[in-house]
Amino acid sequence: MTDTRESTAPDSALGEESLALHPARRILLVEDDPDIAALLKVHLTDYGAQVVHVDDGVDALSSALQGVWNMLILDLGLPGIDGVVIARQVRKHNPAIPILMVTARGSEAERVQGLDAGADDYVVKPFSMIELVARVRALFRRSDAAVRRVGEPVLVAGDLVMDANTQTVNVSGSTVDLTCREFALLAEFVARPGRTFKRSELLENVWGTQYEGYRHTVNTHINRLRAKIEPDPATPRYILTVWGVGYRLDC
Helix, strand or coil: CCCCCCCCCCHHHHCHHHCCCCCCCEEEEECCCHHHHHHHHHHHHHCCCEEEEECCHHHHHHHHHHCCCCEEEECCCCCCCCHHHHHHHHHHHCCCCCEEEEECCCCHHHHHHHHHCCCCEEEECCCCHHHHHHHHHHHHHHHHCCCCCCCCCEEEECCEEEECCCCEEEECCEEEECCHHHHHHHHHHHHCCCCEEEHHHHHHHHHCCCCCCCHHHHHHHHHHHHHHHCCCCCCCCCEEEECCCEEEECC
């Protein structure tokens, strides 16, 4: 069962910044457990989100592809169509939408599978509602501030051109669509080309100081970035591995 022991804590437990989500933000909640779905909807609505709930994979995929959403909260074990399949299809349709997976599948291999499918974050049941809302807010913050951190609407590093307005990257004349997390991660490198980042630094800077992620989270997102921007991902030209330390951008 979902841990709701913290869900009755005062708003101050989340800090002033967390008192409200932007009222225009629409979240598609895909969860087949009615009790968990009801709790999630109540708490996210209390924090200002507009939440639409669906409980099976077929309706989820149709709604995700046809509607206009600011975030997808997605269970993996769904009737009809598995959540991993839905995430992959949604990523093709809308590369930038934040995807938060909420699931009972907690093994490391399953987390990596979810991240590979396109998830920006991954929460394992049981979880506290305060943690879930904090993760949602963090995803929105990262989406909003992906390029504000680098300070320029357009940033150029060698053959890479980043556009804050479209959240896209142009690589040697070809446009690449990135997720909000991929864009924030690449922006971290482009802001300081040649600097070597430890995985722990990237987790703190891109996922947030409270993010309890595995090193595989960074590795998976780096691999996804390379698959999109590198001429040959197996032999990276831009994002290089500094063995025993982390990664750096070579431009």
